[in-house]
Amino acid sequence: MKSLNQLMNLDGRRALVTGGAGHIGLAISESLIELGATIPILDSNAAACQERAEKLNKIRANFGIALPCDLEDESATRGAVVRAIHQMGGLDVLIHCAAYVGTTQAPGWAVPFDDQTVGAWDVAFQVNLTSAFVMVKEARKALSDSGHGSVILFGSTYGLVGPVMSLYEDTGMENAAGYAASKGG
Numbered sequence: 001m002k003s004l005n006q007l008m009n010l011d012g013r014r015a016l017v018t019g020g021a022g023h024i025g026l027a028i029s030e031s032l033i034e035l036g037a038t039i040p041i042l043d044s045n046a047a048a049c050q051e052r053a054e055k056l057n058k059i060r061a062n063f064g065i066a067l068p069c070d071l072e073d074e075s076a077t078r079g080a081v082v083r084a085i086h087q088m089g090g091l092d093v094l095i096h097c098a099a100y101v102g103t104t105q106a107p108g109w110a111v112p113f114d115d116q117t118v119g120a121w122d123v124a125f126q127v128n129l130t131s132a133f134v135m136v137k138e139a140r141k142a143l144s145d146s147g148h149g150s151v152i153l154f155g156s157t158y159g160l161v162g163p164v165m166s167l168y169e170d171t172g173m174e175n176a177a178g179y180a181a182s183k184g185g
């Protein structure tokens, strides 16, 4: 029987984490690096992406890679996945954590329902949902070649049930309809 150490060991594994500059993406990256994996963190916030990669490299030198990319852009997204695979010589895990969330500052997004726009809805779908489809298509061969490829996509409770908005009183947060729909997808 395998020991817990063997089951958790990610030595030599390569995991691409989107939204790696965000709260949960960073926590994921730190955990996976500690277990031995190399992590390219993909994020549209280029400065935060670089800063987080440097932070990860303090845990294990050269295991964190900054991969600035805007998932709104399909061709840039395909290019970033290809670059990551090329740089690491393959891919074992794809984790899609980046998202338009409740605090995302974008016109027509986290605003009262009457002010939410189709433009913001479309962009959120591109980032939260369509980019996952694009990245899996681009990474499929490398994941398959690894012999143990994993894909982890982030949903949300709010993709299943509506929020109780009284919980968010005084936070300034609004419930973007596109969040629930894209996370449910």
Ligand SMILES: NC(=O)c1ccc[n+]([C@@H]2O[C@H](COP(=O)([O-])OP(=O)(O)OC[C@H]3O[C@@H](n4cnc5c(N)ncnc54)[C@H](O)[C@@H]3O)[C@@H](O)[C@H]2O)c1
Binding pocket: 018, 019, 020, 021, 022, 023, 024, 025, 042, 043, 044, 045, 069, 070, 071, 072, 096, 097, 098, 099, 100, 101, 127, 154, 155, 156, 157, 183
């Ligand atoms: N925090 C929560 O309570 C919670 C609850 C349920 C689900 N989730 C899900 O967990 C994931 C992470 O949430 P979080 O709280 O860490 O969010 P976060 O806002 O801290 O991180 C999201 C990251 O995605 C990046 N991003 C946004 N648009 C992008 C784009 N176009 N291209 C590339 N990167 C982009 C942002 O720059 C940010 O670094 C999300 O998918 C969210 O839906 C979070």
